[in-house]
Amino acid sequence: MASPQPGILAPLTPLARYASYHLIPGADPRKSLRALRDAADGDQTVVGLGLSLVSLLECGIDELRVFPEFSGFGLDVPSTPAALWLWLRGTDRGELYNRHRALDALLGSAFRADRVLDGFIHGGGRDLTGYEDGTENPKGKAAIAAAVSEREGIAGSSFVAVQQWQHDLSRYDAMSTEEQDHCIGRRRSDNEELEHSPESAHVKRTAQESFDPEAFVVRRSMPWAEGRDCGLLFTAFGCSFDAFEAQFRRMLGVEDGTMDALFTFTRPLTGAYFWCPPVKNKKLDLSALNV
Numbered sequence: 001m002a003s004p005q006p007g008i009l010a011p012l013t014p015l016a017r018y019a020s021y022h023l024i025p026g027a028d029p030r031k032s033l034r035a036l037r038d039a040a041d042g043d044q045t046v047v048g049l050g051l052s053l054v055s056l057l058e059c060g061i062d063e064l065r066v067f068p069e070f071s072g073f074g075l076d077v078p079s080t081p082a083a084l085w086l087w088l089r090g091t092d093r094g095e096l097y098n099r100h101r102a103l104d105a106l107l108g109s110a111f112r113a114d115r116v117l118d119g120f121i122h123g124g125g126r127d128l129t130g131y132e133d134g135t136e137n138p139k140g141k142a143a144i145a146a147a148v149s150e151r152e153g154i155a156g157s158s159f160v161a162v163q164q165w166q167h168d169l170s171r172y173d174a175m176s177t178e179e180q181d182h183c184i185g186r187r188r189s190d191n192e193e194l195e196h197s198p199e200s201a202h203v204k205r206t207a208q209e210s211f212d213p214e215a216f217v218v219r220r221s222m223p224w225a226e227g228r229d230c231g232l233l234f235t236a237f238g239c240s241f242d243a244f245e246a247q248f249r250r251m252l253g254v255e256d257g258t259m260d261a262l263f264t265f266t267r268p269l270t271g272a273y274f275w276c277p278p279v280k281n282k283k284l285d286l287s288a289l290n291v
């Protein structure tokens with residue numbers, strides 16, 4: 001029976017490496033995909049396929065679409081689609097690097113890497129601002145219901161929204177502790193949700209039970225830092241993109257003109273959607289693509 005890639009619902013590993021790829025024009029991706037299918041177990045290496053790749057194989061995954069770009073209220077939110085996305089999970093940076101190199105070699109005849117980013121766990125699961133991230137993630141059966149599709153033909157699949165956010169920590173440091181807590185809507189010191197926070201507070205904008213229908217996702221984000229730059233590699237897994245999009249529209253203030261206070265110190269540099277196929281016998285199940 002097909003089941004979700006285990007890495008999606010498993011606890012985060014201390015380190016990770018994220019890579020996205022574009023297709024080499026004119027190349028046939030089937031051979032590389034077969035090699036990837038046999039090499040990626042969905043646990044240590046989670047795989048997502050983008051719309052350009054799926055449509056080339058002339059197979060429709062109805063839920064898969066392009067990440068919507070947005071400009072308005074002084075904000076530019078980019079859409080940076082890719083054909084393929086890998087999330088390598090592990091504990092040793094050298095091992096991750098070498099595993100990625102081996103996967104690059106398997107993919108090389110049809111794919112070229114665009115972006116590579118290393119992620120890490122900070123403070124037991126905190127964003128670099130110090131706030132705990134993932135507190136309100138659904139757990140157990142609720143996590144499966146939120147993140148895994150039961151639709152016939154693709155049962156066991158998941159859909160992931162990926163955004164690299166870059167923080168301006170100098171801007172953030174210049175805020176008072178109260179302003180910082182009001183941005184998130186939780187107290188950093190004890191992670192308690194604030195009783196009275198502004199409408200712009202992040203957890204008010206995204207409160208999953210407040211949507212109709214309720215909009216639950218499983219977030220598996222990790223901090224990143226390169227040179228002097230840093231931020232959060234945000235990932236949200238859903239049984240479709242609907243819940244993420246409902247949350248993100250509210251963060252942007254599309255409905256009521258109130259923008260999420262997060263935007264005062266951080267902004268997305270990328271945005272892409274991927275279909276994460278199920279696994280069968282510890283291998284990716286690409287039968288929906290006839291691969």
Ligand code: HEM
Binds near residue numbers: 132206207247262266
């Ligand atoms: C730099 C970007 C972001 C940072 C630093 C961030 C940080 C946080 C923090 C600290 C929390 C509170 C603890 C928790 O429940 O996890 C939270 C909650 C949450 N965030 Fe974010 N987040 C970011 C982007 C996003 C985006 C883009 C979305 C979706 C569009 C999102 C969706 C959520 C949801 C659904 C919750 C839980 C709300 C609830 O039901 O209480 N976050 N985030």
